[in-house]
Each structure stands twice: as structure tokens, then as C-alpha cells.
Amino acid sequence: MGDLLDRLRAALPAEAVVTDPDVTVSYARDMAGFCEAGAPAAVVLPRTVEQVQHVMRTACELRVPVVPQGARTGLSGAANAVDGCVVLSLVKMDRILEIDPVNRIAVVEPGVVNAVLSRAVAERGLYYPPDPSSWEQCTIGGNIGTGSGGLCCVKYGVTAEYVLGLDVVLADGRLLRTGRRTAKGVAGYDLTRLFVGSEGSLGVVVRAVLALRPAPPRQLALAAEFPSAATACAAVCSIMERGHTPSLLELMDRTTIRAVNDLARMGLPETTEALLLAAFDTPDPAADLAAVAELCTAAGATAVVPAEDAAESELLLQARRLSLPALERVTGTTMIDDVAVPRSRLAAMLDGVAEIAARHGLVIGVCAHAGDGNTHPVVCFDPADPAAAARARASFDDIMALGLDLGGTITGEHGVGLLKKDWLARELGPVSLDLHRSLKHVFDPYGILNPGKVF
Amino acid sequence: MGDLLDRLRAALPAEAVVTDPDVTVSYARDMAGFCEAGAPAAVVLPRTVEQVQHVMRTACELRVPVVPQGARTGLSGAANAVDGCVVLSLVKMDRILEIDPVNRIAVVEPGVVNAVLSRAVAERGLYYPPDPSSWEQCTIGGNIGTGSGGLCCVKYGVTAEYVLGLDVVLADGRLLRTGRRTAKGVAGYDLTRLFVGSEGSLGVVVRAVLALRPAPPRQLALAAEFPSAATACAAVCSIMERGHTPSLLELMDRTTIRAVNDLARMGLPETTEALLLAAFDTPDPAADLAAVAELCTAAGATAVVPAEDAAESELLLQARRLSLPALERVTGTTMIDDVAVPRSRLAAMLDGVAEIAARHGLVIGVCAHAGDGNTHPVVCFDPADPAAAARARASFDDIMALGLDLGGTITGEHGVGLLKKDWLARELGPVSLDLHRSLKHVFDPYGILNPGKVF
Ligand SMILES: Cc1cc2nc3c(=O)[nH]c(=O)nc-3n(C[C@H](O)[C@H](O)[C@H](O)COP(=O)(O)OP(=O)(O)OC[C@H]3O[C@@H](n4cnc5c(N)ncnc54)[C@H](O)[C@@H]3O)c2cc1C
Ligand SMILES: Cc1cc2nc3c(=O)[nH]c(=O)nc-3n(C[C@H](O)[C@H](O)[C@H](O)COP(=O)(O)OP(=O)(O)OC[C@H]3O[C@@H](n4cnc5c(N)ncnc54)[C@H](O)[C@@H]3O)c2cc1C
Numbered sequence: 001m002g003d004l005l006d007r008l009r010a011a012l013p014a015e016a017v018v019t020d021p022d023v024t025v026s027y028a029r030d031m032a033g034f035c036e037a038g039a040p041a042a043v044v045l046p047r048t049v050e051q052v053q054h055v056m057r058t059a060c061e062l063r064v065p066v067v068p069q070g071a072r073t074g075l076s077g078a079a080n081a082v083d084g085c086v087v088l089s090l091v092k093m094d095r096i097l098e099i100d101p102v103n104r105i106a107v108v109e110p111g112v113v114n115a116v117l118s119r120a121v122a123e124r125g126l127y128y129p130p131d132p133s134s135w136e137q138c139t140i141g142g143n144i145g146t147g148s149g150g151l152c153c154v155k156y157g158v159t160a161e162y163v164l165g166l167d168v169v170l171a172d173g174r175l176l177r178t179g180r181r182t183a184k185g186v187a188g189y190d191l192t193r194l195f196v197g198s199e200g201s202l203g204v205v206v207r208a209v210l211a212l213r214p215a216p217p218r219q220l221a222l223a224a225e226f227p228s229a230a231t232a233c234a235a236v237c238s239i240m241e242r243g244h245t246p247s248l249l250e251l252m253d254r255t256t257i258r259a260v261n262d263l264a265r266m267g268l269p270e271t272t273e274a275l276l277l278a279a280f281d282t283p284d285p286a287a288d289l290a291a292v293a294e295l296c297t298a299a300g301a302t303a304v305v306p307a308e309d310a311a312e313s314e315l316l317l318q319a320r321r322l323s324l325p326a327l328e329r330v331t332g333t334t335m336i337d338d339v340a341v342p343r344s345r346l347a348a349m350l351d352g353v354a355e356i357a358a359r360h361g362l363v364i365g366v367c368a369h370a371g372d373g374n375t376h377p378v379v380c381f382d383p384a385d386p387a388a389a390a391r392a393r394a395s396f397d398d399i400m401a402l403g404l405d406l407g408g409t410i411t412g413e414h415g416v417g418l419l420k421k422d423w424l425a426r427e428l429g430p431v432s433l434d435l436h437r438s439l440k441h442v443f444d445p446y447g448i449l450n451p452g453k454v455f
Numbered sequence: 456m457g458d459l460l461d462r463l464r465a466a467l468p469a470e471a472v473v474t475d476p477d478v479t480v481s482y483a484r485d486m487a488g489f490c491e492a493g494a495p496a497a498v499v500l501p502r503t504v505e506q507v508q509h510v511m512r513t514a515c516e517l518r519v520p521v522v523p524q525g526a527r528t529g530l531s532g533a534a535n536a537v538d539g540c541v542v543l544s545l546v547k548m549d550r551i552l553e554i555d556p557v558n559r560i561a562v563v564e565p566g567v568v569n570a571v572l573s574r575a576v577a578e579r580g581l582y583y584p585p586d587p588s589s590w591e592q593c594t595i596g597g598n599i600g601t602g603s604g605g606l607c608c609v610k611y612g613v614t615a616e617y618v619l620g621l622d623v624v625l626a627d628g629r630l631l632r633t634g635r636r637t638a639k640g641v642a643g644y645d646l647t648r649l650f651v652g653s654e655g656s657l658g659v660v661v662r663a664v665l666a667l668r669p670a671p672p673r674q675l676a677l678a679a680e681f682p683s684a685a686t687a688c689a690a691v692c693s694i695m696e697r698g699h700t701p702s703l704l705e706l707m708d709r710t711t712i713r714a715v716n717d718l719a720r721m722g723l724p725e726t727t728e729a730l731l732l733a734a735f736d737t738p739d740p741a742a743d744l745a746a747v748a749e750l751c752t753a754a755g756a757t758a759v760v761p762a763e764d765a766a767e768s769e770l771l772l773q774a775r776r777l778s779l780p781a782l783e784r785v786t787g788t789t790m791i792d793d794v795a796v797p798r799s800r801l802a803a804m805l806d807g808v809a810e811i812a813a814r815h816g817l818v819i820g821v822c823a824h825a826g827d828g829n830t831h832p833v834v835c836f837d838p839a840d841p842a843a844a845a846r847a848r849a850s851f852d853d854i855m856a857l858g859l860d861l862g863g864t865i866t867g868e869h870g871v872g873l874l875k876k877d878w879l880a881r882e883l884g885p886v887s888l889d890l891h892r893s894l895k896h897v898f899d900p901y902g903i904l905n906p907g908k909v910f
Contacts, residue, residue, distance in 0.1 A: 102798060149639055161612075161616065174886050175886065178887065180864050181797050183826075183827040184613055184795050184827045184867040186601065186866050188891055189891055190652060193649070194649060197645060237557045240557060241557045284738065340639050340640055341637060344558055411640065416643070455643070
């Protein structure tokens with residue numbers, strides 16, 4: 001270990017290598033529960049590509065594990081340290097290198113915070129869509145590592161669709177450039193997409209070329225109240241089947257609504273079983289909302305409340321964004337699941353989750369990117385009660401099993417990390433898993449990059 | 456070889472294995488010039504996944520090369536036979552298995568013709584955007600193999616963005632399922648995208664889950680005449696910079712315009728140096744076109760002619776779609792390049808191509824997916840004149856070098872195949888090429904899948 005630190009420091013400024021255990025422990029884990037985390041040997045905070053290459057070359061020669069890290073807002077343990085590792089935190093590489101309105105691209109370092117980029121491009125009349133609710137903290141590197149989504153995905157897609165090219169430091173310190181700066185390109189295999197969602201297990205992203213869009217008009221939203229999850233989900237299906245493309249189509253169940261009211265006195269309707277939020281950023285959003293309101297009513301909505309203006313719409317979104325922190329306060333802690341199903345199975349998913357909650361005697365609030373079929377069942381439990389924690393863990397597994405049964409996936413946007421490792425093998429099956437292992441071996445023959453994660 | 460045929464026939468219907476050389480020779484090559492093609496030992500036309508698995512298992516055991524094939528409309532030699540290979544033509548696996556409007560997906564076999572799928576989904580109010588000009592012939596399997604584009608990409612993106620999941624028969628006959636049927640999903644590495652654009656070198660696609668969109672309104676187009684390529688390209692940049700999203704933004708140069716008129720008496724304006732076609736499929740296309748017309752005029756357009764209606768707009772698109780066949784008649788044959796550059800470099804690209812044409816004493820017509828910076832310089836030459844052919848080949852290389860100098864890629868949508876193999880190495884560089892080789896080895900350790908293509 002002395003050797004490791006000496007060699008790291010040989011080509012890094014003193015302040016870039018942190019070894020004080022009181023400090024390094026604060027880099028040990030992301031926001032996921034139920035995941036072990038080890039003690040890092042050092043936390044390195046590089047500022048240049050060359051410094052990252054030095055770290056990887058050193059770690060490779062000494063066969064020391066390296067855990068790439070962004071803001072540690074991850075929800076699957078994917079950024080958790082392992083004993084004796086180098087935590088490679090990219091947060092100091094946080095420059096926006098270029099914003100190019102003609103080519104509609106931005107070039108950024110990995111530590112740029114999502115909201116910082118979003119605001120910077122908005123000033124130029126542009127839009128970087130991926131908007132995880134953690135956007136004020138999480139980094140573009142972490143978004144690429146997990147393949148993050150958010151509220152806007154139903155219209156604009158996920159992070160993967162906005163990554164045109166990457167600079168990646170490989171496990172042995174070599175620098176790889178993937179992809180392109182052009183709108184189109186099919187030269188060679190799509191290595192760019194292989195890195196997106198690979199959770200730091202194939203290489204360290206040190207630069208990204210991102211696609212931007214023109215800024216859309218401000219969105220206008222409505223809230224629709226439903227007497228059951230099933231009727232709300234039927235509305236979702238008919239909205240999508242009729243060819244609407246809302247900029248947001250979110251669902252909150254009763255538990256979530258109450259939690260949000262408790263946290264922020266939002267005045268959401270507590271007697272309703274499911275609240276649907278829909279928004280449009282089209283040229284005539286009021287007309288689109290009126291059509292959607294009709295479909296909601298036809299599906300059984302008891303009330304449909306359009307926002308008066310963009311500001312009121314933003315309040316509704318705020319309510320949705322507060323869902324996770326609000327549910328966390330219900331019983332002290334939560335486990336957030338992230339199962340996506342075909343949207344036609346959304347009702348079956350929600351009913352199944354209710355059944356699982358009842359069976360385990362747990363509170364499970366559900367919020368969902370309903371338009372995408374991406375549910376977040378949030379299991380609430382008292383962390384001080386080991387029996388409750390065990391039931392929470394069991395219900396979590398039941399939820400993933402249900403998602404797979406319904407033709408879905410165990411993770412729509414939060415990733416696999418440590419939390420869902422065992423389940424990934426079930427979802428992929430042996431042929432795919434075998435190929436995953438071989439691919440990992442190509443990029444990381446000594447297994448030093450974020451070992452123990454994903455599979 | 457007797458052994459190969461016996462073993463193939465053991466689990467295939469007689470008519471699925473073709474060995475008559477008069478017939479097999481017609482499967483030897485795609486539409487690209489300047490590419491060698493070998494003589495297949497057999498052409499196999501499977502109808503089921505199991506039959507494909509049987510072919511791959513047999514070929515793997517006997518170490519016989521296999522060349523997957525769609526409709527052979529490719530423009531890079533990627534589907535060309537190699538001596539003694541099995542041509543594995545997927546054209547008989549042409550069933551549309553499912554069209555699901557709620558989940559907005561289609562599930563298809565690889566031999567489905569692009570236009571057949573497009574029409575089938577249109578009947579359900581849905582839209583499968585990728586629209587290569589060859590859409591009446593080319594197959595979805597071939598589109599996935601090459602990562603095809605088309606006219607609509609400037610708004611709707613390329614094939615890659617519509618492939619959610621694949622069933623792939625691997626080199627050893629195992630069946631791999633990748634991706635998902637859900638709108639979102641980040642479970643494991645993105646193997647789906649690795650296959651898109653891999654030109655049959657990693658596996659045989661036997662089923663695809665494709666994303667659909669709601670059918671947009673019919674598009675309305677305009678044509679704008681410019682006194683120079685530079686002014687037309689300036690208009691393209693200002694249209695994109697001002698945040699417009701046309702459903703099509705195409706450029707034809709004078710040579711192309713004349714060729715199209717000669718072929719189809721279209722009455723396009725022959726005195727203009729560059730014609731820009733723009734279309735919108737928005738709720739109010741006339742308003743969007745008016746804004747674009749103003750930008751064209753500001754950039755120097757000498758005339759802007761809006762189409763009267765959707766039918767007239769379709770005629771303009773027809774003219775654009777006829778560009779390649781029309782240019783082919785100029786001197787008897789053509790080489791079609793496919794260089795994409797950042798759209799801000801489009802003018803430099805077109806000027807550079809004009810200089811290359813002059814230097815080599817050749818006619819080079821250019822049509823371009825201008826909104827994407829994706830140019831198709833079409834080198835016209837007399838195939839009976841070996842000196843002209845040599846100059847054509849040299850100019851082709853100069854065009855790719857120019858594209859790379861301008862920060863572009865050697866192929867925006869047509870792929871690498873045999874034609875651009877040497878150039879791919881230049882674009883990718885040694886680190887990427889090294890990884891490409893390793894990835895190929897993972898999927899195809901004996902090198903039997905489409906050997907000699909891509910790199
Ligand atoms: C309140 C809250 C709300 C959330 N809402 C959403 C949501 O709406 N949608 C959503 O998708 N997620 C959401 N998340 C999860 C989380 O914010 C995202 O996964 C985010 O992308 C993580 O970014 P990060 O910078 O914190 O990365 P980290 O958690 O630090 O790391 C995530 C992964 O990326 C890898 N990584 C980080 N940087 C790099 C790099 N430069 N190179 C290679 N690998 C790297 C890490 O090794 C790790 O595997 C939420 C989390 C919280 C706490
Ligand atoms: C007139 C004309 C216009 C064109 N316009 C365009 C255009 O606008 N945009 C564009 O992008 N292209 C265009 N092309 C090129 C061509 O049509 C596309 O590349 C198309 O995708 C090829 O499809 P195909 O079925 O003919 O495939 P093929 O040419 O038979 O094969 C293409 C590649 O895919 C592989 N492949 C085929 N099927 C499978 C499978 N099931 N599994 C694995 N690999 C497979 C082959 O091995 C080969 O590498 C045009 C061609 C012509 C002749």
C-alpha cells in the first residue's frame with residue numbers, strides 16, 4: 001500500500017490523493033441501502049486526463065481495484081468502495097468544454113453536474129433532456145455510468161440516446177476515443193453505447209460529446225385523479241395508443257401523495273387512489289391536454305385539473321420530484337425499486353405490488369414514469385427493526401420477480417450495481433451472461449475496474 | 456464440401472439449400488462497385504430460427520465461412536460472398552410477428568422489407584421512421600446490419616435508435632436474446648447496439664423488437680434555390696441554429712438536379728447551383744416553412760418555392776430519392792460515398808469535393824442529408840475506361856481523407872464492408888482497432904462470420 005500511494009503521488013498533486021480515513025470513509029458508498037461497502041486505500045481526485053491515465057496505469061501494474069465515482073447519488077451500490085481500492089472520483093473534472101448550437105452538441109468533462117449543464121445549454125436556447133430527479137447533484141459521468149433516465153424520457157429518451165462519443169481511459173491506462181461529433185456515423189462497432197450503463201466496469205469516462213436539442217416551449221401540465229391504479233393505467237395506455245406524445249406522464253399512488261403532502265404541504269388530493277400527471281411542450285399544449293383530459297375521464301378519472309400556467313405546472317412536477325425524499329420520511333428508510341414493464345402491463349404491475357405489500361405487511365409507495373412503464377415501488381420500513389428490514393428485502397425480490405414475469409426488466413434506469421447482481425443473471429440467462437463475462441475480460445483482463453459490481 | 460452440403464441438408468428442407476452455380480452466383484455481391492466477391496459453396500435460405508442455428512453449428516464445426524445476407528442493396532460490399540462460403544440469406548424469414556400500438560413496438564423477422572413494415576404499421580396509425588431510399592427492397596436485417604439512415608433522420612434518427620432488442624444466432628449456433636420489450640431498460644451491457652451496424656460479423660439477427668412512433672401529420676415541403684453550395688450550407692446552419700427541427704433537410708447540387716431531370720423530366724431548376732429541400736410534419740407546417748423560407752432568403756436563396764400540398768411535397772421527395780439512379784446514368788456507373796461531417800463543416804466539404812472533382816477531371820454529383828451533415832458525393836465514370844476508374848477510386852479516397860480532416864466520419868450510414876476497410880483503421884486508430892479485434896474474437900473465435908469485412 002505504501003508503494004501504491006508513493007506511485008500515485010509521483011505524478012499527482014498532493015491534494016489530489018486523500019488517505020485520511022475520516023475523509024475517505026465519506027466516499028465509501030452511494031445512496032443505496034442493503035449494499036456492503038469497503039474501506040478505500042485512497043481517494044484520488046484527478047483534474048486531467050493524464051492524471052486519470054496515471055492512476056489506471058499504476059493500479060493496473062499493482063493489480064489494485066479502482067472504483068470510478070461521480071456524486072454517489074446512485075441507488076444500486078454501483079459506486080461503493082471495495083476494501084483497499086482506489087476511489088477515483090471524477091467530480092473535479094467538471095468543465096463544460098464546448099457548447100455548439102449549430103452542431104447541437106456539448107463537450108463536457110465527466111464531473112459536470114447535470115443541472116449545471118442543463119442551465120448552461122438553456123442559456124444558448126438548447127436543451128439537454130436527461131433529467132434524473134437527482135439532477136442538482138448527479139454528474140454526467142454518473143449518468144453515463146448508469147444510463148440514467150428521468151421525467152422527460154417518455155418523449156425524449158434516456159441518457160444513452162444523447163451520448164455521441166466518449167473519451168475513455170481503459171483499465172491499463174490507454175486512452176480510447178469512441179463515436180463521433182457528427183449527427184450520424186456507423187464506422188465500426190458501437191463502443192460508445194457499450195460504455196453507457198456499464199457502471200464503471202469497462203473504463204473511466206473522461207470526456208463526453210453529448211447531443212443537444214433546441215429548447216422546447218415551456219410545458220403545461222394537468223393532474224388527473226383516479227379511483228384505482230387500474231383505471232389510471234388504462235388512461236396511460238389509451239393516451240399512448242391514441243398517438244399522444246406527452247413530455248411527461250407520471251403516476252403517484254395514494255401513499256406517495258400523502259407523503260408528499262406531509263413533507264411539503266402541497267395540497268395534493270389525498271382521497272384519490274392514483275394521481276396521473278401529464279404535460280405537453282408542444283406548440284398548443286392546452287389542446288393536447290384537453291384531448292388527454294378526455295381520455296382520462298373516459299378511463300374513469302374522477303377529476304381532471306389542468307394547471308393554469310407554466311408556473312403551476314412546475315409545482316406539479318415539484319410534487320413528483322419530491323416523491324422519493326417524502327417516502328423516505330414515512331418510516332425512516334426506504335428501498336427504491338426500478339422495475340420497467342411493457343406499459344400494457346403497468347396495471348398488473350401495480351396490483352401485484354399492492355399484493356406484495358399486503359403479504360409482507362409493509363408500506364410500499366409507488367411512483368412511476370408511467371408513460372414508459374417504469375415503476376419505482378418504494379419499500380418503506382423502520383431500519384431499527386431487523387424483521388421489517390428482512391421483509392423489505394424479501395418484498396424487493398418479489399417485485400423484481402413480478403417485473404420479469406410481466407415481460408419487464410429489473411432495472412429501467414437505476415442500474416444493477418451490487419443490489420441487483422443476482423437478479424441480473426436471471427434476467428440475462430446463461431448465454432448473455434457468458435458474453436458479458438467475456439466482454440468484461442476484453443476491457444479489464446485483471447478485473448481491477450469496479451470489481452464485484454453488475455455480475 | 457460434400458460433407459458440408461450433406462450436413463446442411465440433414466436438417467434443412469431440400470429447397471432451402473441452393474448449390475446450382477448459375478443461381479448462387481446471383482447471390483455473390485451487393486450493389487457496391489470496386490469490391491471483390493467470391494463464389495459461395497451454397498446459398499441457404501432458412502425459414503426458422505432452428506434452421507439458422509443448424510447452419511451456424513454446422514459451419515462452426517467445419518470452420519466454413521458464413522455470409523449473412525438481406526436484399527443485397529448494400530453499398531459497401533458487406534454482403535459479398537467469399538470463396539467456399541455459405542451465403543445465409545434471411546429473405547425467407549419475412550414475417551411481421553407482432554404490431555403492438557399500446558407499447559409502440561413491432562416484432563419482426565429479419566427478412567421483412569422496410570417498406571412492407573412501414574406500410575403495415577402505418578395502417579395501425581404508427582410510424583417506423585428509418586427510410587433508406589432503397590426501402591422498397593432492403594430488409595430490416597440488412598438495415599440493422601448496416602445501421603441504415605435515410606431522409607427522416609434529421610428529425611427521427613437512424614435505425615440504431617429503433618432497435619430495442621434482438622434475437623441473434625451466434626457463430627457457434629447458440630441463441631442469444633438481447634435488450635427488451637420495454638421502453639426503458641439498463642440491465643447489463645448494451646449488446647443490442649453492439650450488433651447494430653456490425654455488418655454480420657458478430658452474429659445473425661433472426662428477430663428484432665423495434666420501437667414505433669405515432670404517425671405524424673403528412674409533411675409539407677419547400678424547395679429553395681441557391682447560387683452556391685456555400686450559401687445553401689449557410690442556410691442549413693442557420694435553420695438548425697435557430698432551433699428548427701425539419702422532418703427532412705436535403706441538398707442536391709447542380710449535377711444531381713440535371714441528372715434527375717434527364718431521368719424523370721422533373722422540371723427542377725437547372726440554373727441553380729444547389730437546391731435545398733426542407734419539410735415539416737408539425738401541427739402547422741406552413742408556419743414552420745415560412746420561417747425557414749425567410750432564413751433561406753437571408754442566406755442568399757434566389758428563389759423559394761413552397762409545395763402547394765402534401766402531394767406536391769411528395770414529388771419533391773421523389774426527385775431526391777431518384778438522385779442515385781439518375782446519377783448512375785450519367786456516365787454508366789458510379790461510386791457512392793457517404794462521408795458525414797459536423798454540419799458547420801458542410802460548406803467546406805462540398806467545396807472540397809468540387810476541388811477533388813476538378814483535380815481528377817471527373818463528374819462528382821453531390822446529394823446530401825444536409826441537416827445531418829451526411830454527404831453522398833457520387834463519382835460518375837465510364838466503367839469501360841480503366842484510367843477513369845482509377846481516377847474515380849483515387850477521388851473516393853480523397854473524399855474520405857477530406858471528411859476525416861473536417862472532423863467527420865468515413866461513413867454516415869452505408870457502412871464499411873470491403874470498400875472502406877482500410878479507411879476504418881485510419882478513423883478508429885490503433886487502440887480502438889485493437890478492441891474491435893478482441894470483440895470480434897469474443898463473438899466469433901474461429902473467424903467464420905462474414906470474414907474479411909469491416910476491419
Ligand atoms: C433523490 C434521488 C433521485 C433520483 N432520481 C433518479 C431518476 O429520476 N432517474 C435516474 O435514472 N436515476 C435517479 N437517481 C439515481 C442516481 O442519481 C443516478 O443513477 C445518477 O446517474 C448517478 O450519478 P452520480 O454522479 O451520483 O454517479 P455515482 O452514483 O457516483 O456512480 C454511478 C455509477 O457510475 C459510475 N461512474 C461514475 N462516474 C463515472 C465515470 N466518469 N466513468 C465511468 N464510470 C463512472 C460509477 O462507478 C457507478 O457505477 C436518483 C437518486 C436520488 C438519490
Ligand atoms: C438505390 C439505393 C439507395 C440507398 N439508399 C440508402 C439510404 O438512403 N440510406 C442508407 O442507409 N442506405 C441506403 N442504401 C444502402 C442499403 O440499401 C442499406 O445499407 C440497407 O440497409 C441494406 O439492406 P439489405 O437488406 O439490402 O442488406 P444487405 O446488403 O444484404 O446486407 C447488408 C449488411 O447487413 C448484413 N446482414 C443482412 N442481414 C443480416 C442479418 N439478418 N443478421 C446479421 N447481419 C445481416 C450483411 O452481412 C451485410 O453486412 C441504398 C442502396 C441503394 C441501392
